[in-house]
Each structure stands twice: as C-alpha cells, then as structure tokens.
Amino acid sequence: MASSEHQPDSPERTVLDGPGTTDRRLILLSPQDNVCVACTHLAAGDTVVIDGAAVTLAERIPLGHKLARRRIRAGETITKYGAPIGSATGDIAAGAHVHLHNLKSEYIPSFGMDAIEGSAGGRGQ
Amino acid sequence: MRGFLRPDGRKGIRNLVLVGYLVECAHHVAREIAQAFREQEVHLVGFPGCYPNAYALRVMTRLCTHPNVGAVLLVSLGCEGFDRSGLRQAVEATGRPVETLVIQDAGGTRKTIAAGRAWVTGALATLGAASAVSMGMDELVVGTICGGSDGTSGLTANPAIGRTFDLLVAEGAACLFEETGELIGCEHHMAARAATPELGAEIIRSVAKAARYYKTLGHGSFAAGNAHGGLTTLEEKSMGAYAKSGASRIRGLLKPGDLPPHGGLYLLDMISDGEVRFGFPNINDNVEIADLIACGSHVILFSTGRGSVVGSAISPVIKVCANPDTHRRMREDMDVDAGRILEGRGTLDEVGREIYARVRAAASGERTASESLGHQEFTLLYKSFEPIGPACLPR
Numbered sequence: 368m369a370s371s372e373h374q375p376d377s378p379e380r381t382v383l384d385g386p387g388t389t390d391r392r393l394i395l396l397s398p399q400d401n402v403c404v405a406c407t408h409l410a411a412g413d414t415v416v417i418d419g420a421a422v423t424l425a426e427r428i429p430l431g432h433k434l435a436r437r438r439i440r441a442g443e444t445i446t447k448y449g450a451p452i453g454s455a456t457g458d459i460a461a462g463a464h465v466h467l468h469n470l471k472s473e474y475i476p477s478f479g480m481d482a483i484e485g486s487a488g489g490r491g492q
Numbered sequence: 493m494r495g496f497l498r499p500d501g502r503k504g505i506r507n508l509v510l511v512g513y514l515v516e517c518a519h520h521v522a523r524e525i526a527q528a529f530r531e532q533e534v535h536l537v538g539f540p541g542c543y544p545n546a547y548a549l550r551v552m553t554r555l556c557t558h559p560n561v562g563a564v565l566l567v568s569l570g571c572e573g574f575d576r577s578g579l580r581q582a583v584e585a586t587g588r589p590v591e592t593l594v595i596q597d598a599g600g601t602r603k604t605i606a607a608g609r610a611w612v613t614g615a616l617a618t619l620g621a622a623s624a625v626s627m628g629m630d631e632l633v634v635g636t637i638c639g640g641s642d643g644t645s646g647l648t649a650n651p652a653i654g655r656t657f658d659l660l661v662a663e664g665a666a667c668l669f670e671e672t673g674e675l676i677g678c679e680h681h682m683a684a685r686a687a688t689p690e691l692g693a694e695i696i697r698s699v700a701k702a703a704r705y706y707k708t709l710g711h712g713s714f715a716a717g718n719a720h721g722g723l724t725t726l727e728e729k730s731m732g733a734y735a736k737s738g739a740s741r742i743r744g745l746l747k748p749g750d751l752p753p754h755g756g757l758y759l760l761d762m763i764s765d766g767e768v769r770f771g772f773p774n775i776n777d778n779v780e781i782a783d784l785i786a787c788g789s790h791v792i793l794f795s796t797g798r799g800s801v802v803g804s805a806i807s808p809v810i811k812v813c814a815n816p817d818t819h820r821r822m823r824e825d826m827d828v829d830a831g832r833i834l835e836g837r838g839t840l841d842e843v844g845r846e847i848y849a850r851v852r853a854a855a856s857g858e859r860t861a862s863e864s865l866g867h868q869e870f871t872l873l874y875k876s877f878e879p880i881g882p883a884c885l886p887r
Contacts, residue, residue, distance in 0.1 A: 391836075394647065404643060404722075406834040430817065430834075431643020431722035431797070448646070450677070452728035465724070472725035474676055475706060475714070 390416040395436065397449030402433040402465050404447075409434075415462065422462035433465040445470050493855040495627035496562065499587040503627045504559035505790045505855045506533060509615045510806065511565045511608070512556060513538030514579075515572035521593075521601055522567040525608035530866065533619075534612055535805040537782075537870045544573040547764075547875040550749040553582045554786040556590075560806050562622065563589040563615035565608055570596030589615050624857075630664030630755050632855060635784030635792045635807075636736045637670060639777035642721020642797030642815055646732020648843070649795035649814035649830040655844025656793065657738035657757065660851065666752035668784055669737040670760035671774065672702040677727030678734040682759065686742045690883035694745050698761040708768040717798050721815075736795060745884040747877045748783040753885060760787060762875075770874040778802060778871045781809070791854050793847060801825045803867025808860045810850050812843075827861045 393403040409428040439459040495503030513522035526536040583590040598604040679699035683692030743756030762783045797814040813819040816831030
C-alpha cells in the first residue's frame with residue numbers, strides 16, 4: 368500500500384499480531400490488556416495457561432468472551448485492543464469471566480438477553 | 493472488472509431496473525410490479541412517509557441515479573408529499589429511461605400493475621442490449637458495515653475487512669466506513685488518522701453528536717445478542733467495529749448522498765443533525781446500507797458474527813462471517829469464512845486478500861450469496877442533515 372496512506376499505530380495491527388499468551392485457545396490482543404479472549408469454547412475445570420501460569424477455570428467461557436489475564440480490582444479500567452472498554456464493578460480473579468456482571472461502560476449502559484423483556488431491547492449491529 | 497458506463501461518467505457493476513414507491517400507499521403496487529421479474533435484475537426501493545423530507549428526496553435521487561441502476565420506474569399514489577416530478581427530472585437529466593405511474597390517475601391497483609409490468613418489460617429489453625466496458629479499481633466505491641456482531645467480529649472479519657480496505661485504497665478505490673454511534677470511544681484515534689486537524693475536529697464532533705443522540709434515546713447501538721456473543725460494552729464493540737476501517741489515512745467525512753470526490757478512506761456520518769428527531773437514526777442494518785449506497789457504494793462488505801442474512805437492493809452485499817460456528821450453521825448465506833482464523837486455518841492477511849478477490853469477482857458480475865438467495869432488503873426513514881462543511885473534504 369502507499370506509505371503516505373499508512374498509519375502505523377492503528378489498533379487492528381495488534382489483532383492477532385501481538386504477543387500471544389502461551390495458550391493457543393486464548394488471544395491477547397495487545398500487551399497492555401488485562402483481559403484475554405477465548406478463541407474456542409472453554410469449560411469450567413479446564414486449565415489454561417496465562418502468561419506462563421496455569422489457571423483452572425471456575426466457570427465456562429464461551430467463544431469470543433473475555434477472561435481476566437490477572438487479578439483486577441474494583442474500579443480498575445478494563446483494557447482490550449490496548450484501549451479502555453469500561454471499568455470493573457467488583458474484584459475479578461485471574462481467569463474469571465469478564466462480562467456484564469463485572470464490567471460497565473463509561474458511556475452508555477449495556478443490555479443483556481435477560482434484560483430484553485420489559486425493556487426497549489436493542490439491535491444487533 | 494467490467495462496468496456499465498453512465499452519462500455522468502460513473503460506471504455500474506450491475507445494470508438493473510429500479511422500481512421506487514414514493515409513499516407506503518404505493519408499496520403494494522410497486523412490489524407487484526417488481527415481483528413479476530424476480531428472476532431478473534429488477535429491484536424495489538421506496539420511502540414510506542407521506543410528509544416530504546429533504547433527506548429522503550436526496551437519498552431517493554442518489555439511488556435512482558446510482559451507477560448500478562439503468563432504468564427507473566416511479567410509483568406514486570398521487571396525493572403524497574414526495575416531490576415526484578423533481579425526482580423524475582433528476583433521473584431524466586442523467587439520460588436514463590424513467591417513467592412515473594400515478595395510481596390515482598392510472599385507474600387503480602390492477603391497471604397500474606399492468607402498466608408497470610409492461611414498462612419494465614420494455615426497459616429490461618433496452619438494458620439487455622447494453623454492453624459492458626472495462627472498469628478500474630479507481631472507479632469503484634466500496635462500503636462496509638457490521639451487523640449481528642459478537643466477540644469474534646472484532647478478531648477476524650472486521651480486521652480482515654480492514655486489510656481489504658488497505659488493498660483497495662492503495663489501488664485507488666474509495667472506501668466508506670460508517671456509523672459514528674458504533675465508533676464511540678474511538679474518536680480521538682480516528683482524529684489522529686485524519687488528513688488534516690480540521691477534519692479530525694469534524695470527526696470528533698460527529699461522534700459526540702452520535703453519543704448525545706443515543707443518550708437521549710436511552711441506549712446505544714448495542715443489542716442483547718452482542719452481549720450473548722461476548723461483547724460487554726459499547727466502547728468494546730466500537731473498537732472491534734473500528735478495525736474495519738483498516739490503516740489508511742482518513743480523507744474525508746461524508747453525509748448520506750455525498751459522493752466521495754476521489755479514492756481513499758472516508759467516514760460516513762449518518763446521524764441526523766440538530767435536535768434529536770425522528771427516533772433512532774438507524775433502526776436496522778439496511779438503513780445504513782441504504783445510506784452507503786446513496787454515497788455511491790457499488791459493493792458492501794458486511795461483517796457478521798452472530799449471522800445476519802440480509803442483502804440489499806441496488807448493490808451486492810458480500811458476507812464475511814467472523815464466527816466459525818456460525819459459518820458451519822449458515823454456510824449458504826456467507827461469502828467468506830473469516831472465523832477460520834480462530835481455528836488456525838488462515839491469517840488476517842489471507843482472508844483480507846480473499847475478500848479483495850470477492851470484491852473483484854462481484855464487480856465482474858459474479859453473484860454474491862445474498863444476491864443468489866434473492867435478498868433485497870431496503871429501509872429508508874426520515875432524517876435531516878446540514879450540508880458538510882469545507883473541512884470535511886480537504887484537498
């Protein structure tokens with residue numbers, strides 16, 4: 368591509384190109400991140416290796432979902448793609464599922480499937 | 493690639509007859525006309541509202557004069573507020589065959605359907621005689637959107653489309669990414685990629701407008717299905733969506749109906765200006781696809797993780813499936829299996845090149861999955877826009 372059009376620090380350059388974890392079932396999108404992403408379905412009791420340390424999962428982590436790379440304290444910023452995606456609403460153990468129950472947006476609240484009934488719902492963009 | 497040369501110098505990768513209804517009251521008649529030709533290149537679009545709207549007129553004008561469109565049949569009830577003669581004149585000025593049928597003047601439903609089918613039969617014969625000419629990448633406009641996103645979208649399909657955009661921009665194509673409401677949290681990074689600081693400031697303003705709009709309406713562009721697929725927050729989803737834009741410099745900011753003046757990467761701002769009016773600015777993915785096509789997009793790259801099946805009227809949609817499980821379930825609806833990256837069966841660069849090849853194939857006449865399945869979804873709503881300022885298209 369034309370070099371004048373290229374922006375070297377674009378975030379997608381880190382996607383799958385960055386330093387991975389030592390476990391092929393996980394993706395670490397950026398070295399600054401405190402969460403990893405499951406690239407397969409992981410079951411409770413599975414042992415994964417995060418930054419060289421074995422962690423036994425307390426809960427199921429579906430494909431595409433996030434788990435804590437290390438212990439995260441309440442109020443801490445959650446970082447994915449090297450960018451802030453919200454903050455922790457409680458303490459999160461290493462290897463724990465990071466989702467609606469312990470991560471909130473700094474912009475607009477999110478709605479899960481269990482919130483659809485009786486609410487405006489949302490769209491699937 | 494091959495295209496059909498239009499009098500305005502643009503080239504279309506399809507040569508279809510467009511049937512457009514100008515109010516919901518004319519929708520059934522227009523659909524009955526178009527459905528008689530469902531195995532041929534006859535597409536249906538329209539505007540449901542009875543009250544006039546400058547944005548809807550502008551978008552309908554751009555669609556009826558879109559390079560993929562060779563002839564236009566307008567169907568009016570007769571008493572709606574749509575400026576049907578203004579639209580007809582705009583189409584006539586491009587040299588395309590155009591006809592207006594007014595149901596109240598033509599004698600009702602059956603007579604209008606019969607007259608419409610006769611006109612379309614003649615128009616198809618005329619278009620069938622057209623010959624295609626060769627078309628360069630610098631004549632192509634490609635839009636991108638994500639729909640039915642999940643946690644895999646931002647890992648596979650979106651960054652792969654970003655790679656495709658980089659390849660296309662390097663060869664002179666104009667590439668459009670969109671939906672500032674799904675770029676909330678990315679505004680400063682985008683501004684740093686803008687061609688000028690003034691354009692960067694316009695980009696930040698456009699995202700702030702989107703954030704305000706969604707806040708007033710009560711929730712952002714985040715669906716329950718997104719959370720089920722592993723996305724937790726709007727800014728997380730934004731980062732994944734943003735990856736579709738690739739790594740090129742941002743050359744400009746467009747609004748619906750603005751045509752990119754030359755090749756390069758553009759952000760399309762499709763959130764109404766001014767006070768929050770008319771409800772949600774993008775009630776479904778096809779509203780956004782229609783806006784991308786109104787900006788001249790010949791092809792749409794559609795990233796989906798959960799599994800959207802939609803296509804579009806006028807421009808072919810290429811489905812890039814982010815999630816390998818979804819691809820196994822819905823293979824027939826998908827053009828590209830980007831989820832294979834997660835299973836070690838390909839890299840982002842390989843998938844990016846495959847999408848690029850699909851763009852070239854679609855622009856050479858090959859049908860996409862959604863085209864083959866007959867998808868022609870379309871939605872056009874009320875919106876209102878101020879014209880873009882000079883900082884939006886720096887030279």
